Amino acid sequence: MSPRIEPIGPDDWRRWRDVRVRALAEDPDAFACSAHLLGADAPEEQWRRALGDRTIHLAVDAGRDVGMIGLRPGAEPELVSMWVAPEARRAGVGRLLVDAVLEQAGERPVILRVMAGNDAAIAFYAGRGFVLTSREPDQEGALTMRRAAPAARGAWPRPAGRPRRPGAPPPGPTADQ
Numbered sequence: 001m002s003p004r005i006e007p008i009g010p011d012d013w014r015r016w017r018d019v020r021v022r023a024l025a026e027d028p029d030a031f032a033c034s035a036h037l038l039g040a041d042a043p044e045e046q047w048r049r050a051l052g053d054r055t056i057h058l059a060v061d062a063g064r065d066v067g068m069i070g071l072r073p074g075a076e077p078e079l080v081s082m083w084v085a086p087e088a089r090r091a092g093v094g095r096l097l098v099d100a101v102l103e104q105a106g107e108r109p110v111i112l113r114v115m116a117g118n119d120a121a122i123a124f125y126a127g128r129g130f131v132l133t134s135r136e137p138d139q140e141g142a143l144t145m146r147r148a149a150p151a152a153r154g155a156w157p158r159p160a161g162r163p164r165r166p167g168a169p170p171p172g173p174t175a176d177q
């Protein structure tokens with residue numbers, strides 16, 4: 001596989017609809033009830049509006065759309081709509097999709113909701129630096145995860161020539177990661 005990650009706009013709404021409808025049909029339990037409101041029956045106008053209030057990236061492999069991810073803007077942007085087609089899983093597509101939205105989020109922390117019990121997704125997100133921030137599921141059965149801003153995670157390189165404070169921990173993930 002050599003997947004490519006592509007941001008899409010409102011005119012690509014049909015492509016997003018097709019991937020999303022498949023995701024909701026094949027992995028219904030991975031998404032909160034509210035996510036199912038934007039599904040096969042939604043009119044074009046609703047798809048276009050949804051694409052205006054979030055950025056969607058699609059993963060494309062050999063001309064086929066095999067995954068999606070979204071980012072809603074905010075001081076702490078929210079990662080949404082994460083899905084990779086079953087035939088494309090465990091090949092690094094999810095990692096590429098998350099990296100695309102992390103790059104977009106830049107210096108900001110990123111939050112997300114994941115259904116309690118979706119251990120595969122929780123393990124996947126943990127591998128990208130997210131930590132669980134809730135113990136109890138919300139009213140839709142979702143837990144929250146957060147990835148601290150790069151600066152708070154010590155992920156930025158120190159300016160050249162500036163020595164580390166005596167006793168300061170080595171650069172790397174903090175307890176908050």
Ligand SMILES: CC(C)(COP(=O)(O)OP(=O)(O)OC[C@H]1O[C@@H](n2cnc3c(N)ncnc32)[C@H](O)[C@@H]1OP(=O)(O)O)[C@@H](O)C(=O)NCCC(=O)NCCS
Nearest residue numbers: 030082083084089090091092093094095114120121123124
């Ligand atoms: C979770 C999901 C997006 C992962 O996508 P993916 O393309 O398979 O993930 P990657 O191949 O990039 O995996 C990267 C790493 O994440 C971890 N990981 C991925 N899937 C995992 C699983 N099922 N169980 C445990 N760890 C997993 C592994 O560490 C993996 O690295 P490795 O393959 O070298 O061991 C995909 O399984 C999916 O779409 N699931 C259904 C929908 C869903 O749950 N979406 C999340 C909604 S919040």
